[in-house]
Amino acid sequence: MARQDGYEKEFVKEITPQSVDYSQWYIDVIQKTEMMDYAPVKGCMAIRPFGFAIWERIQELLGARIKETGHENAYFPLFIPQGLLQKEAEHVEGFAPEVAWVTKGGDEVLAEPLVVRPTSEAIICDFYSRWIQSWRDLPLLINQWCNVVRWEKSTRPFLRTSEFLWQEGHTCHRTEAEAEEETLRMLEVYRDFIESDMAIPVIAGRKTEQEKFAGALRTYTVEALMSDGKALQAGTSHNLGQHFAKVFDITFLDQDGQLKHVWQTSWGVSTRLIGALIMVHGDDRGLKLPPRMAPIQAVIVPIISKQAREAVLAAAGALAEQLKGIVHVKLDAREEYSPGWKYNEWEMKGVPVRIELGPRDLEKNQAVLVRRDSGAKEAVPLGELPVRLPLLLEEIQRDMFAAALAFREANTHTGSDYRHFAEVMENERGFYLAAWCGREECELKAKNDTKATIRCIPFNVKAESDRCLVCGEKAAETVYFARSY
């Protein structure tokens, strides 16, 4: 019953190996798995059902964590009047060069142009200035899931697109300490979600002044290492201080009868997390999804022969029924594709476990489980599958995190010799842990010389040397350098 028309061969095309061209490997994977397609507008894309299913997993799992920490969802307008964006000086300077402008509505030229939100601080602060009156209205803890637009010159699917999807939390607090606590709480929510559910180890820390969010007092970040040795900023959490509160006049009457400005935070992760998922775990055969992120956790492939067709299909159907509600399982009973073709397809799509079930397995009353991450096979009695499969998925989840962590550790360098640093950044990449004097001058010199930036100032990590990697002066800070997406 295998397809005879050449369609099969056409479909199972080669993915460019990572070692040949990493960028092309990435594009091949996302296009051949039908995760996305390029839009007729430069830098924009459609997220196809297979890619969007991963975003839905992120929304479900991270969304639950955001609600559990006391936040409610809301929706704010897409359009920001020019005047509002311009209120906070650093903010407008950071975002104005990369916004899309609406200048006409219907046939009418607008008196004041509108910005398509690149981020929503300005429009949200305008609302908050009316919603907050009293200390009783605090803390105000709101999140929104939405699309944003940044007119990027150089784009790459999922990693940097002109339009992308994200969540942005925006909170107001009575005191500076509460705002700082919230900023760090949400950073920890991101760290835990990305490590536990996405199996991606991250380094949490603070951004330098140079790299912080336009308008923030302090920006915190979680940084992940892709398998090509480049870092990716996976999520950020900003302590906005009172910068926005002062220009948008967000005040509250405190219990002591004084009118005070609120303290604010904002934090977000976006569809670029999907890019991270691909680049941390993927290999030359395609995607490799950690079980908690996989829309399909196990796929049953019946091995159909002419003699045993009915029996195998019936057993496969019964098995799918039995596993439903225990794991996300799919039965691939298509008869126009061969088992081998299906193995390739589901491996490429990163399904964590393949369940093979053929006439010989039926005789032995077993199925064969094949791990996508390691290729390891095990035969399991059919009756034990509902117990064994969830355990195996947990093992895979753990092993995939461990593998990514081992890769990061093997690719984290350290030292105090600038030439060594430059060589590593040129040839091996990865993270480079070093001391830094804290001067922007040294930060920019490193960037110009090596394309590496300071990814973050980590918590509780200390470089061995106490001399700035760049200038050799006495150094106060420990930082991670890396080239990045």
Add this chain to the structure above:
Amino acid sequence: MARQDGYEKEFVKEITPQSVDYSQWYIDVIQKTEMMDYAPVKGCMAIRPFGFAIWERIQELLGARIKETGHENAYFPLFIPQGLLQKEAEHVEGFAPEVAWVTKGGDEVLAEPLVVRPTSEAIICDFYSRWIQSWRDLPLLINQWCNVVRWEKSTRPFLRTSEFLWQEGHTCHRTEAEAEEETLRMLEVYRDFIESDMAIPVIAGRKTEQEKFAGALRTYTVEALMSDGKALQAGTSHNLGQHFAKVFDITFLDQDGQLKHVWQTSWGVSTRLIGALIMVHGDDRGLKLPPRMAPIQAVIVPIISKQAREAVLAAAGALAEQLKGIVHVKLDAREEYSPGWKYNEWEMKGVPVRIELGPRDLEKNQAVLVRRDSGAKEAVPLGELPVRLPLLLEEIQRDMFAAALAFREANTHTGSDYRHFAEVMENERGFYLAAWCGREECELKAKNDTKATIRCIPFNVKAESDRCLVCGEKAAETVYFARSY
């Protein structure tokens, strides 16, 4: 412990009665319950957490039905190049006057202006023309939840806003019959969701040529009656025929070896459903939410006296714990508000059941359940609450649907006398069931004379007269007229 600072009095303001000014009643309800707030951009709004929680219920309940019928979610770009929108002639004629135009990105004036999607047929068809090659790719069943923008001249929160949230399904099929089947299947999904979960009775039918979607072959609709006697189009499902397939060249190689154009459908509901929920069920005390749509289904209000404070709070906490996982329950243990103030607030917010628990109830080992819809009270032994409360919620759900249906039936008129019809539309409103000759001329005359439009041509309903209500000629069609939102 009741608040002493006048804040309480200030909060529990009057809502303008429906009989005095229905429009003002609507605005009062949505603002005082903090469902929304007006944006600094005309016709736009923020959906505040309380309003957004209702949209999340719609997404959850309707979203599950959309998936159960075989559709997958995806995400398509916000921006549509002008040239794509212009491809389908009727479509551009319908939408061009009401779109927002992006003409600048960063500092650069765009060579081709972009439209902010008013609906996504044009951009999606562009993708589909590449995704579909073979009959094996059909049916293609995709849905997206997103924001859309229509530059409306006259707006009203939730009902008609320049930006709104919706879902839009876009499907492709091999045959005309399959497309028609899908169009009607999704209309039925809408009908069942709106009636079963939102407790809003609707009339399903076909739109006239005059009222159909710009670019569709046939548009079907579900129409609801608001409590002021005006109709509201609650959802539409379009059979697009091959109009878009031909101009966007969406073809497939069929099993017979022929290259054919696909047959398409699209269908959507939006945040205006929230407006319908308010206007069908609300009363002069505020919102009235059907239990299946209520983010909070029951609120526990402990009646705290100085003597019994600890015991009542402990019992209320234990009750909340006991009911969690059975119904969506909230314990309102705030001590700075009196029980009476809380009753007003939760009634205004439409929570279906209030659970009163005071010292006397504790003595009797009971709580008092108060229905928001009828005001009926019943004392229930604490031990029976986990069984009684879900049943009561089901009763309320049923009774609210029955009440809305009774209202609609009482406000559905019929006849064949045009003057009677005009009088009804002027004074009583409601639906008017009548025969229609099928000519646009009569449809427009009725609209000009009475502001009533043909809401739909219902399935399986026949007017008594066989003469056109407007011209008196022999009539082929039975229709519902109404003024509408």
